[in-house]
Amino acid sequence: MTSSDKLVRTQGVTAPLGFRAAGIAAGIKATGKPDLALVVNEGPECGAAGVFTRNKVKAAPVLWSQQVLTGGRLRAVILNSGGANACTGPGGFQDTHATAEELAKALSNWGTETGAGEIAVCSTGLIGDRLPMDKVIPGVTEIVHEMAGGISGGTDAAHAIMTTDTVPKEAAYHHHDKWNVGGMAKGAGMLAPSLATMLVVLTTDAVATPEQLDSALRKATSRTFDRLDVDGSCSTNDTVLLLASGASEVTPAQEDLDAAVLAVCDELAGQLMADAEGVTKRVLVTVRGAVDEDQALIGARAVARDSLVKTAIFGSDPNWGRVLAAIGIAPIDLEPDRISVSFNGNPVCVGGMGAPGAREVDLSGADIHIVIDLDLGQGEATIRTTDLSHGYVEENSAYSS
């Protein structure tokens, strides 16, 4: 990111040229809140890439969108936040298919000739219930009419994909060569009450092949969304999509595209962490000195998922012994006597033993950075997580019905 590039949080998927978006309340949510979002790529190109949940139990829209993406093209993404459409069997898959068909018809009527095979579908909400298709189908026609150009359409869409999120998440990167990457996101891990899923749609007006998009997206997600771990739970519906319109007529170098996509993903991942379920502390867990990056990542994730570490942080308790116990059970190389730990830069454990003043370190602030140095090699990785609070328990123990 050079000095003349710019990353902003006030624009999203419609910041790049060639995209329209909308968000409406279609009546899928009983609350009447916005629940249907649309992002349309008006071209001239429509290359695309996607990354999906690793959960073996995949929602119908994930199965559908994975299949669509094999073609490397996407004309539009339709997203609903009123139900996950997961564990709904063949009927649920037919609902997804019907939604894509309906959108293809509506977009074609509106002047953008499209087939269902160029339309991705995303869903988020309670697992296990069929969607109210009597709301979804009319909603699809309505939202095509609501599509707006400019930034407001993107913001409406970012609102319409929210479940337990308290704020919409948007980011846009403006490259000095006059091409852009935009994005929106919702969720973090599995959200209460069981409103599954992280959904992210990224857009760019750069000229790029599906292969280039795929490469940029995988590199970015592996370092951002894949390293965000609120509660260790991987949803049935996680989806990250990247659509390219080519409307800027600029063909960036791969490394510039990589950097811009990474910057937007990193910003969105930070916003997801900050708005996670019941969060009172934003926590970074860094493992360095591991034998390689993979082991550093496994170690950082083990600490970030440890309930005892997370509750200690909720209590602003510099209980470093729990960090040692958590890293000690991770399936990685380590020598207990070489481990050092710091909290927000204050050494609490040096060479496997407590440091002077370790029990008095002040963790009352909202940002906590735990650094664990294994002193074995050069591997380093950081996981973003949160504390485990009463708020998390409260939100996630509420009735699903």
Place this chain on the structure above:
Amino acid sequence: MTSSDKLVRTQGVTAPLGFRAAGIAAGIKATGKPDLALVVNEGPECGAAGVFTRNKVKAAPVLWSQQVLTGGRLRAVILNSGGANACTGPGGFQDTHATAEELAKALSNWGTETGAGEIAVCSTGLIGDRLPMDKVIPGVTEIVHEMAGGISGGTDAAHAIMTTDTVPKEAAYHHHDKWNVGGMAKGAGMLAPSLATMLVVLTTDAVATPEQLDSALRKATSRTFDRLDVDGSCSTNDTVLLLASGASEVTPAQEDLDAAVLAVCDELAGQLMADAEGVTKRVLVTVRGAVDEDQALIGARAVARDSLVKTAIFGSDPNWGRVLAAIGIAPIDLEPDRISVSFNGNPVCVGGMGAPGAREVDLSGADIHIVIDLDLGQGEATIRTTDLSHGYVEENSAYSS
């Protein structure tokens, strides 16, 4: 267990012949509560076996006791509940060694000729602080004088190893052939505020070699304590010991010894679950129909550790979608469309889809049994766990200092 065998909860380590035990307040805990326990094997034999934490960060007493156990003999076990003596470096190891030496001297003075190499040491409490040896050493002499025969000594010892436990845990198995197995336990996982550890001491008056004891102990722990998973956190101090006095002069068949040790371990594991941190529900997670038992165990553990499943159960919420999401990310073979789930015998998911009435299943009781049938093979395993409650967060977010 034949009809004339008997399992009781009112006796512990002194139920078998040939054992004495005691528990005292030595001043290691600032609260003045009992904090030092002793179990002595008066023989005639002193074969023993032990199972220890898999955590790579091992407390000094674990390192010590593992070394002692290579000899296959134990004359005594000294346990303190006022500090884990973990992450305390060479000084902490010397403290453990000095404790064993002191006990060997006191027992020899008392008439039981013993060396430090026949004494196991167990510790539990906050990780990272040195023990107050000015309390421990006089305590060791005092407790030898306090040793009582009969059942009360065992119960005193069971009290003295408690940290955040609310009740002592004891069990004894009386075989109709006139030999016995007794045991005591404390803790479950890592306990707040960071009072690490599950400690278990088992005794038997059967005649058995160290190899037979080791075999019985490993088989029993793999099916009981290893399948108790309150918060996924593995302590630095976990220790399970089995001491045999041979005082009954009965040599049981291996399968009978196995069964008796398993029965006592199973009873103690159940008591640990029932008294775990912040528990409001006792939860069994069974996976059946896996391709083998190992995969069933991995799957059951994944569900038992899932924060969203555990908070849903705290809320008495039959949110079966979270169970599907949790099992779906486990690294085991499964076909989503073949998975069925029941809560307390009520089908909530059949063939990967919701069952009629699933949202209305009543989970308001204190005992919840989740059964997940993968419909692939004969593998089956059960994990004991608890819900994730406000109480758990409260206890574990309290200051360590």
